[in-house]
Amino acid sequence: MQLRLLAAVEVRAVRWMVSAAGFLALMLALPAGAQSALEQLKAMSPNLDLMVPASIMGTVVEPAHAAASTRGRHRAVQPGLYNNADGSPIIPFINQAQATLDIEIYQMDDHAVRNAIRDALRRGVRVRIIKEPDPVGGACKVFAKTQTPGVSADPLEAADCADQQMLVRQVNKAGGRYIPFNKAGLCAANQSCLEHGKIAISDGGAALMSTGNFDPSNLCDRAENPQHCNRDYTLVLQDADVVGTLEAIFTKDLAGVSYDLSSLISPAAAAKLTVGPLALQPLLAFIRSAQTSILMEGQYLKEPHINDALAEAARRGVRVKVVMASFCSFATPSDSEAAQVRSIYSAFDDAGIESRMFNKSILVAGLPGYMHAKAIVVDGKRAWVGSTNGSTQSLTLNREYGAFVDDSSWVGKLSSIMTGDFNNPNEETWRQSLRCLKDH
Numbered sequence: 472m473q474l475r476l477l478a479a480v481e482v483r484a485v486r487w488m489v490s491a492a493g494f495l496a497l498m499l500a501l502p503a504g505a506q507s508a509l510e511q512l513k514a515m516s517p518n519l520d521l522m523v524p525a526s527i528m529g530t531v532v533e534p535a536h537a538a539a540s541t542r543g544r545h546r547a548v549q550p551g552l553y554n555n556a557d558g559s560p561i562i563p564f565i566n567q568a569q570a571t572l573d574i575e576i577y578q579m580d581d582h583a584v585r586n587a588i589r590d591a592l593r594r595g596v597r598v599r600i601i602k603e604p605d606p607v608g609g610a611c612k613v614f615a616k617t618q619t620p621g622v623s624a625d626p627l628e629a630a631d632c633a634d635q636q637m638l639v640r641q642v643n644k645a646g647g648r649y650i651p652f653n654k655a656g657l658c659a660a661n662q663s664c665l666e667h668g669k670i671a672i673s674d675g676g677a678a679l680m681s682t683g684n685f686d687p688s689n690l691c692d693r694a695e696n697p698q699h700c701n702r703d704y705t706l707v708l709q710d711a712d713v714v715g716t717l718e719a720i721f722t723k724d725l726a727g728v729s730y731d732l733s734s735l736i737s738p739a740a741a742a743k744l745t746v747g748p749l750a751l752q753p754l755l756a757f758i759r760s761a762q763t764s765i766l767m768e769g770q771y772l773k774e775p776h777i778n779d780a781l782a783e784a785a786r787r788g789v790r791v792k793v794v795m796a797s798f799c800s801f802a803t804p805s806d807s808e809a810a811q812v813r814s815i816y817s818a819f820d821d822a823g824i825e826s827r828m829f830n831k832s833i834l835v836a837g838l839p840g841y842m843h844a845k846a847i848v849v850d851g852k853r854a855w856v857g858s859t860n861g862s863t864q865s866l867t868l869n870r871e872y873g874a875f876v877d878d879s880s881w882v883g884k885l886s887s888i889m890t891g892d893f894n895n896p897n898e899e900t901w902r903q904s905l906r907c908l909k910d911h
Contacts, residue, residue, distance in 0.1 A: 559691070561679060604652065668872040679706070680705070713740065766848040833895050845859055
């Protein structure tokens with residue numbers, strides 16, 4: 472058993488050469504006594520550079536690349552809109568934190584992100600993390616007590632899960648907090664919800680907000696060998712209304728007790744932010760404000776109020792263009808799913824909405840792409856970027872975050888990327904997409 476696991480790791484060692492913590496986590500995930508295999512592993516992989524601490528459990532693992540990962544940590548990340556395919560700002564944003572780092576996140580599977588958090592702990596930063604405990608499709612139980620994940624026969628997936636569980640213990644032992652989003656206290660009564668937002672707050676003065684999770688595909692982290700790269704965007708913001716409001720909401724979510732979300736969002740903040748489950752009305756107002764054009768990217772459009780607002784805009788002469796993820800990105804649509812698509816997009820056609828489907832033949836940073844972004848540009852002058860998907864749950868039940876953008880350079884950059892996606896020759900019409908010619 473032990474030798475088979477080691478051989479499997481050796482085959483894919485290139486993925487793990489930058490993550491000593493990942494290998495140590497794998498040792499923790501093996502049966503009792505298997506940690507002695509570390510020396511065999513090092514002999515099998517002479518190019519592997521590991522620095523093993525005297526005590527693995529309950530300490531911050533010191534990866535050999537720690538010095539490289541913290542270089543430039545004092546350099547503040549500039550406010551702006553970032554295309555994750557060109558390099559996400561999340562690592563330098565974490566590295567800039569000197570006193571406090573707060574993160575509220577749906578998924579955090581990227582090793583470099585986790586190791587940057589460990590670096591923050593080493594330099595004395597108070598780290599607090601709120602994470603969705605049960606992300607859709609997520610096999611790893613990050614908050615489980617056991618060291619043995621038991622989530623997969625794949626030793627690398629088991630090691631990754633063990634490393635995530637280890638980070639929970641490390642943050643909490645260092646005096647920070649790493650806790651699950653308390654759905655019992657924070658979801659609406661008798662309703663199911665998710666913590667689907669993706670934010671980080673550094674030293675109480677800057678906020679990062681992303682459309683994508685802190686995962687290899689969302690961050691387009693080539694060191695992790697992702698099978699595809701997502702179209703995702705990240706905002707770095709220093710506006711006092713925005714940062715203060717996000718910090719206030721984070722603090723309430725950390726307490727995990729029901730509260731009045733609207734009371735934390737001042738009129739000034741409401742003009743700059745959307746926060747789920749109160750996202751529907753401000754996004755409807757934004758769409759209805761359009762005079763000449765709407766450009767929209769997202770994973771899907773299923774929420775009837777949003778869809779009706781888009782159709783109404785198109786009927787009054789606004790040029791509406793939408794780019795959504797291929798219907799076949801993960802599987803062939805069922806008959807009922809295909810019927811829903813036909814109903815929605817036939818109505819779009821009738822209203823004059825132009826639709827394009829983003830598929831894996833469209834490359835993002837040289838890899839097969841997936842449309843994961845959620846962004847809207849109105850009249851080429853103002854934009855919204857956030858985590859909210861086009862579903863009723865996302866717009867009215869989940870914890871979600873988004874921000875309105877007025878800076879002409881940020882809006883121009885976003886519009887240019889979105890227009891390029893819409894005009895990409897490999898895009899499909901919705902009818903073509905239903906045939907799964909380029910996906911699945």
